[in-house]
Amino acid sequence: MNAGLFFTTLHRPPLARFTTRAESAQATEPKAAPQSIQMATKEAAQLKMQGFEAVIGIETHVQLSTVTKAFCSCPYNYGSQPNSTICPTCMGHPGTLPVLNEKVVECAVKLGLALNCEISMTSKFDRKQYFYPDLPKGYQISQFDIPIAKKGYIDLDLPMEFGGGHKKFGITRVHMEEDAGKLLHSDSGSYSQVDLNRAGVPLLEIVSEPDMRTGIEAAEYGAELQRIVRYLGVSNGNMQEGSLRCDVNVSVRPFGQSEFGTKILLHKEGQADQIVQETRLWDESSQKTFTMRKKEGLADYRYFPEPDLPEVVLNNDYIDEIHKSMPELPEAKRRRYENMGLSMQDVLFLANDDNVARFFDSTLEHGSDAKLAANWIMGDIAAYLKNEKLTIDEIKLSPLELSELIASIKNGTISGKIGKEASPYFVLILVELIANGGTVKAVIEEKDLVQIADPAAIEAMVDKVIADNPKQLEQYRAGKTKLQGFFAGQVMKASKGKANPVLLNKILGEKLNAN
Amino acid sequence: MPPPLQAHRLLISHRRLPTPARRRFSAVSSVQSPPAKTLAPGPATSSILSIRGSLLSGERTAAEITAEYLSRLRRTEPSVRSFIHVADSDAVREAEELDRRIASEGKDALGPLAGVLVGVKDNLCTANMPSTGGSRILEGYRPAYDATAVRRLREAGAIVVGKTNLDEFGMGSTTEGSAFQVTTNPWDESRVPGGSSGGSASAVSARQCVVSLGSDTGGSVRQPASFCGVVGLKPTYGRVSRFGLMAYASSLDVVGCFGSSVFDTATILSVVAGHDKMDSTSSSQNVPDYASELVPLDSLESKPLNGLRIGIIQETLGEGVDSGVASSIKAATSHLEQLGSVVSLPSFSLGLPAYYILASSEASSNLSRYDGIRYGRQVSADDLSELYGESRANGLGHEVKMRILMGTYALSAGYYDAYYKRAQQVRTLVQESFEDALKRFDILVSPAAPSAAYKIGEKINDPLAMYAGDIMTVNVNLAGLPALVVPCGFVEGGPAGLPVGLQMIGSPFSEEIAVCV
């Protein structure tokens, strides 16, 4: 279709009256969770000092990564030319009708199951009505009183740096709906244009119970939800693209009170400590919030059942099929890793990133010891990734080779650590594998990194080190036996890390203690 | 001054018709002629078959047939005003194209509706013609696509001759609610053709086209069929795709058809009916060949419809119903069956208010898209709410605004339960009482309207009186049932009497039963 036809220009001087929602879109969409949650964290901390506690509930919109939109067959690609992926249906032309994309239902059921929800065997769509230029039909197709999933919960483990601990937050509901388009405002502010590419893109809205009390809890809730949608593959969960957006509702009450106070967000009005109900926006540049809208809850959306769509009726076979197709989710992974005897620090690191978890699991499948694999992934590999700003699936090291490497250390072919330090020799091999790939064997041969396991050769090196460090030898023999580590390090250095550490320590011990 | 129009003359003088039009349709006539044995005119009077026969035999070309209709259209249109848009040059071009194809590919090139001129109600989208829904807000709007019903007609070889007038977005019962013009009744040009599909009914009645498409939300096909003395069919909800039909009340809207015979009407239904993946509420039930279910007139003479159980709806012949209408219906029914049994539908009177609440509620939502932003009339304004307000205030007519307000009110928080929800409960009651009655009867009959066509302007300032005129038809929409209206007699009025239609209501997807009666 010709974009010029509907690329609407609104000529009017001040934007103020109807840009509010657009600003909110811009402010909450990119990086929604961390921003709004930072805000909640700050506010919650202040509240605590004043004898109040925050009661936090979160509404999250997840944009589904289906091939086509929810009710028409247009594709959606973030960032494409304005009005390039639209049709009469998602433009709300006369006579057009919605036809439900079955993938949307599949994604909704997946997420509902992942959030331990009751799935509604029969649900329906409703129309949520309001006028706005980015809403082509004058109503949004959503689900009102019968969401596809409800009454679930989310399990998560708080990060160790915030004290850790297992938490369970209630999920009120998950429902399906369609996204709206976007307004593009002119620089002069004298007109706006409508881009309907996003109109009709499927969303799942997840509403939590008001179970969170701190910003950290809210942040972890958002992070866990992001992990779940990524694990399920229902969304890319990308906050910069607006694929995951959070609206954080904060209400305030004195400690010990069970009723909720005035809804939404705390705000001190002038001198009087008056609490008003309002929506505040996070401003990224100033790292502060400011008032966007007051008196929420007055809008009447005149919901009524969408007559153009039949009810969504599911059967048990369908749900079972989806259940079976679901991958292991973060919570199950964390518990499994925990049962392997890994520390919670390790568990969170490994389980909370889909790619890392997959790498780790694959390494284990090749026979590696869990603790050793965890140590290497969290240690040198993580450090490398951080340095090079890479993700684990972008490196050349394969889980198979990592497991080979670990096996080589275990069976003594190569040295892994000296004391608590990774041996430079091992790190050399590891970095070679990460950066350039190849097999452990080939790298060792190619780089002349075969371990020195000849006792005579090691003995010669030990002798030399002892001879070169008479002062330390004297101290050692005077009872400072900790210095064995120093000698071992020196020998390892001399061998360029290639000395077999077991032999080295054995020979070194004999020499040091020989009188 | 256009010459005075005598519609019945036009009908009668058509030389292709073996029987005079009024005889054809009259089971009972309060004006003249003894009752015929059956209501079904049968294939013998079908204009579609007659056109097909001419093309097959080579007696006439499609271009000649089209020229004949177009010349009559040009002659009658100044007084009837059925069409908002006439696509005469397109029609001529398509007819010539068809003739060329018949010449080169032979008779096999003939689709089932080859050379049949169709009028399409202007709330059905047509890709190459304006589609306004009778509203200023869509003045000049040209859709990017054909409605499914229109596409199927074209694929069957039909030629769309133009877009017919209607009450704005289908809201009205007289076609006076069009933003563009007032259509008159071919039987008496001082009277309304009914509505909202008044243009489609009058166009067939005045033989400006062979058949036409309309839409029926609360009687918008059946009541004008009755007023204009043509056959009107409202199929089961979901029988015909609504894709491309500008929504008025989505849960009630259905695309219907008009013809000068039951056969033609049934033929059109066979073509447009059936599942459409663009309309999730369209039914996937099989579409029978409705026309073939019809028994030829001759064989009907010897086979009275004794087996069929017919019930007259008691509530439709009482107070408020014109006595001439009531007696026409009773007489017609007695000829369908020896004894017209009477059946009572207790929830009948509840249907009208429930209908107006539900239809207005859905309309208030469906018409939100006409906001002047993406297409249609946009009034230049200083801010957004003014842009919305002025575009809609200027673009939408009085009746439409009133229904939007009613619907908005009925759906508002605090009123929803008392209005919308209650009306839905009534709807269930109405459905149940029909279901119950249709267990005992194959067909329920009633008048299509409480009176024959009334004067233009008579009810324009009395919306309640106009709404009350829909009492006969709205219940059928609430129940989603199929109903056929056939002319069954006349009452006094106009230069030659005014036609009265008999409504026959069947079970869901039993169009063939109604059609073969």
Ligand SMILES: [Zn+2]
């Ligand atoms: Zn689309």
